[in-house]
Amino acid sequence: MKPLEPAFFERDPVLVAQGLLNMLLVRGERRGRIVEVEAYGGIDDPASHAWRGMTPRTEVMFGPPGRWYVYLSYGIHWCINAVCDSEGTAGAVLLRAIEPVSGSEEMWNSRAVPQNKRKRLGLADGPGKLASAFGIDGSFGGQPIRDSELTILDDGVAVASSSVTTRIGLSPGRGKDLLRRFVVD
């Protein structure tokens, strides 16, 4: 069980995305295996928030790798990303889904889903749900990933099989065709 070195994140987001599959997202008792991610680039990727250059919101994406980039989606859901690539070059990996390993009770509580509905709803199978299950909000943005309240650990479990697809929820012409979504089968 080891933390990820800054060098792990200081690479092309696509490589980091693939590398993050099967890693553990950890916050206290809550642990989940990362099973779905998406890679976002910088000025070369029209789907990236950093595409038009640096703004107050996307500043973190241009900063040093190995930090959290957190943004609000559709005015409702928080989404978390790991900042990648070297400082000065924007890049991030969106964490889209985890499979609960422990602390699922805590996760449901964070989601504020009543007991009777917990069977049919996914716990953390979507970026908004994932952030909600781990109690993440904008205050996590810019914080380091290593040795942090919210961190990622490698427990050495290899990925048996994975798939690549296009990214979810993008507007036409915005890098929709790029194969940058990675899923554990």
Add this chain to the structure above:
DNA sequence: CTTTGGATCGTCT
């Protein structure tokens, strides 16, 4: 099973 619409707000034009 699939489709639809409402919730809701920070960010950039």
Add this chain to the structure above:
DNA sequence: GACGATCCAAAGG
């Protein structure tokens, strides 16, 4: 002032 890296309940087939 419009829109989005979403989610879920409700309605329809």
